[in-house]
Amino acid sequence: MKNFKKAILAGVAGVVLMGASMAHAVDLNGAGSTFDNPIFQKWFHEYYTANSTQVNYQSIGSGGGIQQWLAKTVDFGATDAFLTDDETQKAGGPALNLPVVLGAVCVSYNIPGIDSGLKLTPKVLVDIYMGKILNWNDPAIVELNPDLTLPNLVINVVRRSDGSGTTNIFTSYLSKVSTAWATSAGWGKSVNFPVGVGGKGNEGVAGIIRQYPGSIGYVELAYAVQNKMAFAALKNKAGKFVEPSVDATTAAAEGAMHKIPSDFKIMITNAAGEGAYPICGFSWVVVRVNQDDPVKGKKLVDLLNWMLDTGNGEASTLYYAPLPDALVAKVKDAVATIKF
């Protein structure tokens, strides 16, 4: 399987490289997460304009990105799930997981007559996704939302059918707030959901939600905001109901700061802090500490530092959350350990 995937990836990379080399000399190659793609495209375009360093990023999915990076066909990988120990072993040398992108996942719904203001607790959300709460007028939901008139309407649970970082963050949250969820469906990029229908991609989930009254589903914040979808406020660890937003996401990262380990391998879902939105997470860039090529190594370090400084400041224009300053400083320390 590995060889097969490698062969495919090498083929893809080959074609890409050929295409790219005809246009410009490519300086750096990256591959991976589709979640990062919108902001990476914006960043790398700006970076090229400012520094004339061409960065070619292929959004083929986190799994593929890691495979390519392990096969050394790209200079960096981007992934929504940090490297497993097994993958780190295969990297052939020390590797860094650098959080560069921070995003939120929001719970969106379609209840006729209710455009905003729905409140949910972790327990109710888990019960909905486990098929224990089946109707919108269930006492548990009504009790949380005394101001809303909830209809007698069957809940249609929607989830991602494709493996995705969004599902990874969402199920990490469900696993943290419910041991029942953690021990049954669990946490990962594709999990065995007990109920519901699957839509492919954010657009698939959003399409089903919009089409069928009674639906509830999870989509990336950027997608929900740009498409003006209704989303629920969730009760966070501090007991406050918080709506998803760029600020509430950065607040979550700040709330989790004291827990972030030196290798940055952490899911910050259900973070502490009054204003923290509970379902959010990082996306990581993976690089080798020991760079073979001094020229490329230097360019890579310059790029990473630019992403953390200039890039980070612009994240919110695309509804990604900027990393907190304290974290940026820590990540830059890690970048400084790269040898070339």
Next chain:
Amino acid sequence: MNALNEQEVDGGAVKPALPFFLFGKFKEVGFGDKLFRGITGFFAFLILVLALMTFLALWVNSGPCFKAMGWKFLISSEWDPIQQKFGAVPFVYGTLVSSFLALLIATPLGLGISLFLTELAPLNLRTPVAFVVDILAAIPSVVYGLWGMFVLAPIMQAYIDPVMVKVIGGPFFVTTSIGLSFFTAGVILSIMILPTIIVISREVFEAVPNVYRESAKALGATDWETIQLSVLKPSKPGVVGAVMLGLGRALGETMAVTMVIGNMAQVTPNLLAPGHSMASVIANEFTEATGDVYLAALSEIGLLLMVITLVLNIAAHLLVWFTTRNYGRA
């Protein structure tokens, strides 16, 4: 009628062609012929190699999954990437159910349309209808999928599903709240394979010599009897071929099915429940699959899909062979 039929079919042009082997027995004239045969033979050989290589690649790549799951892969309904448990049953079930539903709808419809076009339609209607059929065949499957999700599924949910529940009922049609289901997938697939069935069966019907029809008519057969005896009967192998090609397309269809089937890995007789398919699970999960066993499980699904397609094709050819071998005698 019988005597005519027997005689005509025996000497007729629509008998299934003799198998043509690479180095057949036609007479060679010169170097050009040899070269031509060499080149085309090589092309044909490439197809075999390609199919074999695909099979081998899938076989090798599914190794880790076979090691981990063994034959349980074929009988288990559990698909849980987190627990590293993989069973193919819900996907095989979904693919077969949606594809056969599609055949059930598309075969009578497609054959009816081609019969009308070749036998009954006024000449000035044939070309425009044929043109529209070709357009249907050219619509990309993602467009069918989007249309299915936004237009067809709500219509199914609101109007057609309730009728099916009332008319046919359980266990096959039990009320569900949403139009994403095996049934909707079958309906959209039937629309997608319709052009294949129509185009090929029309060619087959047109290949029937007119003298057959004239003979039947001369003996006093009605339109229906003429079609039945002198068109449908000798066309059987070709029609089965058309249907099989349609089935092949239905089995492998990915995008449109993914968008309307609901992507829920389960086995249930209720056709109005959401299901999953083999091609869908590969398309959905391959890009983000990490771990050797997980990737191998998806490869094994691909291998299984190939084997199923092969088995169904062989079965269809056997069916044709069994039902047509007595034509000469009767």
